[in-house]
Amino acid sequence: MSESFRDLMERKGYSRSDFLKFAGLAATAAGIQVSGFKDVVEALENKPRPPVIWLHSQECTCCSESFVRSSHPLVADVVFDYLSLDYTETLMAAAGFQAEAAKKATMDKYKGQYILLCEGSVPSKEDGIYCTIAGKTAEHHVKEAAENAA
Numbered sequence: 001m002s003e004s005f006r007d008l009m010e011r012k013g014y015s016r017s018d019f020l021k022f023a024g025l026a027a028t029a030a031g032i033q034v035s036g037f038k039d040v041v042e043a044l045e046n047k048p049r050p051p052v053i054w055l056h057s058q059e060c061t062c063c064s065e066s067f068v069r070s071s072h073p074l075v076a077d078v079v080f081d082y083l084s085l086d087y088t089e090t091l092m093a094a095a096g097f098q099a100e101a102a103k104k105a106t107m108d109k110y111k112g113q114y115i116l117l118c119e120g121s122v123p124s125k126e127d128g129i130y131c132t133i134a135g136k137t138a139e140h141h142v143k144e145a146a147e148n149a150a
Helices: 005-011 016-029 034-046 062-068 073-082 096-109 138-147
Strands: 051-056 084-088 115-119
Touching: 005 016, 005 034, 016 034, 051 096, 051 138, 084 096, 096 138, 115 138
Parallel strands: 051 084, 051 115
Antiparallel strands: none
């Protein structure tokens, strides 16, 4: 069985308190209410690395860049060791058709299991034409990915 997020943190020397702080931050960042905190902790303690689709719309990428380049090693560990970052335009090597294929493969294989992160605004005026990715609007991409996200 794969190591859980909690097992990996413990192996790297993080305390239970550090783990709970991270779980709280993750829940807050995801907009999860206090009543769902226990579920977040259970998932991080018992489940293998979750697949992540990180969409970018109208933004400058400073949120993801700042997150990845944080001086605290836990942040880099989370992104590169504990999550399966299957799609993110800012950090992935693939581009164009290959990137879109990776996103589709993750959505198909992990239907109802992948985590969806959305960075930036999603324009809706004039049918969303002010932000297109791979020939489709950002709104289309967000709705498509959100439909079967965890």
